[in-house]
Amino acid sequence: MLIQHLPLLSKKHIVLASASPRRAELLQGLGLKATIVPSTFAENLEISSFPCPGDYAVATAKEKALEVSLHSHNGGLADLVIGADTVVELDGRVLEKPSDAEDAFRMLSNLSGRQHKVYTGVSLVLPKVRDSVVGRQPFVRAFWEETKVEFAMLESEAIRAYIASGEPMDKAGAYGIQGIGGSFVKGVQGCYFNVMGFPVHRFSEEVNSLITAGYLNHAFDV
Amino acid sequence: MLIQHLPLLSKKHIVLASASPRRAELLQGLGLKATIVPSTFAENLEISSFPCPGDYAVATAKEKALEVSLHSHNGGLADLVIGADTVVELDGRVLEKPSDAEDAFRMLSNLSGRQHKVYTGVSLVLPKVRDSVVGRQPFVRAFWEETKVEFAMLESEAIRAYIASGEPMDKAGAYGIQGIGGSFVKGVQGCYFNVMGFPVHRFSEEVNSLITAGYLNHAFDV
Secondary structure: OOHHHHHHHOOOOEEEOOOOHHHHHHHHHOOOOOEEOOOOOOOOOOHHHOOOHHHHHHHHHHHHHHHHHHHOHHHHOOOEEEEEEEEEEEOOEEEOOOOOHHHHHHHHHHHOOOEEEEEEEEEEEEEEEEOOOOOOOEEEEEEEEEEEEEEOOOOHHHHHHHHHOOHHHHOHHHOOOOOHHHHHEEEEEEOHHHHHOOOHHHHHHHHHHHHHOOOOOOOOOO | OOHHHHHHHOOOOEEEOOOOHHHHHHHHHOOOOOEEOOOOOOOOOOHHHOOOHHHHHHHHHHHHHHHHHHHOHHHHOOOEEEEEEEEEEEOOEEEOOOOOHHHHHHHHHHHOOOEEEEEEEEEEEEEEEEOOOOOOOEEEEEEEEEEEEEEOOOOHHHHHHHHHOOHHHHOHHHOOOOOHHHHHEEEEEEOHHHHHOOOHHHHHHHHHHHHHOOOOOOOOOO
């Protein structure tokens, strides 16, 4: 687990390459202090070129974190730069953020009464550690998690009221499970936090394993 | 769903008979305004007299809400008093809040690497509506939800660091899924919010059905 390494991690410069307040909250909830440096990566990878939505999310997460770690002053000096990307899949189609209210209505109508999958890809970039294979690149650990989400049947008036609340517009699949959208969710199978946008347990395990392998053990030396 | 009834519910006097900040947060997240009037019910029901932990949690939730609705000035004038109680079950034994650090250590060691169940019982008391069968009692709608929670293997040092953080002491089963304890949880099956202490979707459905049945439709008239 992560908790016994918090004294070590508190001495590290950790950057979250995401503007999502939910991800920042989850990191804080874990006891980690991170500087927020949102990536400007255009998120324009071609979905169809990836074997599954999880791989697409990981690739986007990697671009976000690498962009911040390579080009930003803050990110380049960090011990750990965290990138993440979340997508929703229904019937083999990937739902990202809705483009407008109509798009949100269509997404929520499709999700109503059915199960869908949420994928969050995470990449952990260590700018001070060179990759032993691709020598000039920083070391990257990347992974994704899948969670199944079962939606209740939604009346059209519930969907309309929800869109009017403004909550859906900046969220993959047009809902936020941690807000009013949580009342639409009958149940999940897997990591709940993954649906919020950050797989907390898996992240903890991966950071733990990086520490155990010696990647993050040295005191902050910049 | 609840969301299309928020204009109606905003005119109601809703009381949450619980001191749990997590439950208050979840109600707020749903868009509901509730007055907090913690119950002073002793929570001393005999667990062994109930067929399952869910029934025990419901009975405690009912006592909490009834106590507030019958004896408190605030609660008695309310349109809706909400009571809730959460328990954790492992190997047929119910875990409530730990009595001390040693008790918390024992509970967390037992939960480590295994699946357990969390039950939250909820009771919705309508002080202004008389029960048609038990005429002098207020109308009560009560229910419980079960969620399965899969814990990761926890090293002793992780458990000790977690107890030192103070998070476990006021929580059933000695962990909080919405805090650092969330990193211990590999996954859940069912309603995540139920583990936090309040089954948001089920609550929304039940309030919806009360409104549809005409129980909460009249404007606030006190």
